[in-house]
Each structure stands twice: as C-alpha cells, then as structure tokens.
Amino acid sequence: MATTPLRQQWMLRNGIAPSSLAGKIFTVAAYKGGVGKTFTAMELAYLLGAILIDFEWDEGSASIALGYNPDDRQRSILIDAINAERTPKPIWAGEHEQAGRPALIPGHAEFEDRQPSAGDMEKLIRAWAADLGKQYGRPIVIDTHPGGSPSTLGAIAAANLNIVPTVFKEREMKALEGMFKEIGHFPFLMVPNMTTTSPPAKYLTWAIRLQDTYQVPISEEFIRDYRWLSTRSLRMVNCSVDHAPVKKAAELVTSLNAIAKEVVVRCLATQ
Ligand SMILES: Nc1ncnc2c1ncn2[C@@H]1O[C@H](COP(=O)(O)OP(=O)(O)OP(=O)(O)O)[C@@H](O)[C@H]1O
Numbered sequence: 335m336a337t338t339p340l341r342q343q344w345m346l347r348n349g350i351a352p353s354s355l356a357g358k359i360f361t362v363a364a365y366k367g368g369v370g371k372t373f374t375a376m377e378l379a380y381l382l383g384a385i386l387i388d389f390e391w392d393e394g395s396a397s398i399a400l401g402y403n404p405d406d407r408q409r410s411i412l413i414d415a416i417n418a419e420r421t422p423k424p425i426w427a428g429e430h431e432q433a434g435r436p437a438l439i440p441g442h443a444e445f446e447d448r449q450p451s452a453g454d455m456e457k458l459i460r461a462w463a464a465d466l467g468k469q470y471g472r473p474i475v476i477d478t479h480p481g482g483s484p485s486t487l488g489a490i491a492a493a494n495l496n497i498v499p500t501v502f503k504e505r506e507m508k509a510l511e512g513m514f515k516e517i518g519h520f521p522f523l524m525v526p527n528m529t530t531t532s533p534p535a536k537y538l539t540w541a542i543r544l545q546d547t548y549q550v551p552i553s554e555e556f557i558r559d560y561r562w563l564s565t566r567s568l569r570m571v572n573c574s575v576d577h578a579p580v581k582k583a584a585e586l587v588t589s590l591n592a593i594a595k596e597v598v599v600r601c602l603a604t605q
C-alpha cells in the first residue's frame with residue numbers, strides 16, 4: 335500500500351483517513367473577483383491531497399501561479415477531455431508528483447467559450463470526481479472563475495462543500511449576499527479572508543446575518559491580510575512541507591491547516 339504523503343499526515347494526526355475524502359468535490363467560489371479564491375484553492379488542494387481543477391480562463395489562474403502556462407500548450411487537457419467524453423488526466427499526480435504543488439488539471443483561455451451548460455458541467459464533475467477518486471484515491475478542489483458562469487454554477491451544484499473566501503468590505507459583502515440569494519441552498523462555508531485583527535463590527539454582523547438567513551456557517555478560523563502574498567513569486571504553495579515555510583508565513587500556514595481541518599470535518603459530517 336502506498337505510504338501517506340507527508341502533506342496528508344496532519345489528517346492522520348487528527349484521526350482522519352485521507353482515503354475518506356476520495357471522490358469528494360470541493361469548490362472555492364465567489365461572484366466577486368480578487369477575494370482569494372485561487373490562493374485558497376491552491377493551498378487547500380495541497381493540504382487535502384486533492385487534484386486541483388482550474389476553471390479560470392485568464393491570467394490570475396492557479397495553473398500559471400504553479401508554473402504551468404496553458405497558453406504555451408497546443409492542447410487543453412480540460413477541453414480535450416470534455417470533447418472526448420472522458421475524465422481529464424491530472425499532471426503532477428502519482429509518479430509525476432512535484433514538491434510543493436497539488437496535482438493539477440490545468441485551465442485554458444478557451445474554456446470561457448467552450449464550457450458546457452451548468453447542468454452538463456455538474457454531471458461531468460460528478461463523473462470525474464468518482465473516476466479520479468477511484469484512480470487516485472483523492473478528492474478534487476475546483477478553483478472557479480469569478481461570477482456565475484455555467485461552469486461555476488455547475489461546479490457549485492455538484493460540490494460536497496463550497497468554500498467562499500469572505501472579505502469584510504462593502505462590495506465584497508454585497509456580492510456575497512447576492513450570490514447566497516441566488517444559490518444559497520447549496521452547501522457553503524464562509525472563510526473570512528484578508529481580515530484585520532479586529533474586523534469592523536458592521537461586517538461581522540453582516541456575515542452573521544447571512545449565516546442565519548442562508549444557513550451558511552462561518553469558519554472558526556479567519557485568514558489575516560498578508561501584504562507580502564501578492565508579490566510572492568515562488569511557484570509552490572505556502573503550506574508546502576517540502577520547503578521550510580518562511581518565518582513570516584508561519585501564522586498563515588497554521589490558519590490554513592485549521593481551515594483544511596474544518597473543511598474536512600464539515601464535509602465528512604454531512605455525507
Ligand atoms: N489573506 C490574504 N492576504 C493578502 N493577500 C491575499 C490574501 N489572499 C489572497 N491574497 C492576494 O490577493 C490577490 C487576489 O487573490 P486571488 O487571485 O486568489 O483571488 P481570486 O478570488 O482568485 O481572483 P479572481 O476573481 O480574479 O479569480 C492575489 O495577489 C493574492 O495573493
């Protein structure tokens with residue numbers, strides 16, 4: 335039997351069998367851009383030992399952040415798989431595993447025009463997750479494009495849990511409320527991101543009202559605002575155990591581990 339990769343050993347320490355997540359579907363989603371979806375998706379995918387599926391079609395994508403530029407490639411793993419009606423094959427999985435990076439199904443610029451309808455996307459994702467769960471014994475984490483595009487809506491509908499980076503600012507909270515009004519019946523978890531040491535009472539109250547109205551819980555752990563993150567150029571996740579996290583990232587890594595644990599516990603509690 336394969337040994338548990340180092341990055342998943344925190345699960346064992348917390349009494350969680352990594353195999354219990356095989357085939358599970360997580361998304362990181364929010365209608366508002368720039369709230370930290372891609373950042374959260376990369377870190378969570380790594381910690382959960384998940385296959386990261388990149389649904390973004392512009393420059394800020396996880397594929398590019400991790401060092402795979404889809405524009406340099408003739409073909410798209412994602413679009414080819416959809417056309418051929420088969421499950422996409424991740425890069426950096428199994429024997430091709432790379433230090434500090436989750437296994438990845440890269441996105442592509444053409445996915446904007448080539449994405450299936452929400453209903454078809456939902457069915458495809460369920461089939462892919464089941465298949466990848468069997469093949470690799472892993473869950474999937476989908477990094478969605480901002481807004482309510484068909485691929486995002488399909489992914490949200492298919493997911494066991496949708497993680498929503500929640501930024502305590504006016505337009506971000508309005509966009510969040512709009513999203514929950516439309517699709518708040520799906521399983522979401524608000525994860526406050528880019529927070530200050532004492533978040534403004536107005537936004538905390540707002541988040542709690544959303545929690546009560548739409549039964550969308552707020553994570554216990556909040557992620558602080560780390561200015562240096564946006565200038566970081568290392569193509570590895572912060573939570574990578576394959577390189578020593580820089581001292582300034584220690585608090586961030588602790589927060590992300592706590593959030594990963596909350597995500598797993600919630601997912602397994604609702605199955
Ligand atoms: N907690 C944080 N503190 C500081 N910067 C952060 C934090 N989380 C994310 N960022 C930074 O904010 C920027 C936007 O993050 P990211 O690209 O993950 O957002 P996004 O929601 O995926 O954006 P888009 O909607 O364009 O896909 C990035 O530069 C990222 O490094």
Ligand SMILES: [Mg+2]
Nearest residue numbers: 371372390394
């Ligand atoms: Mg993004």
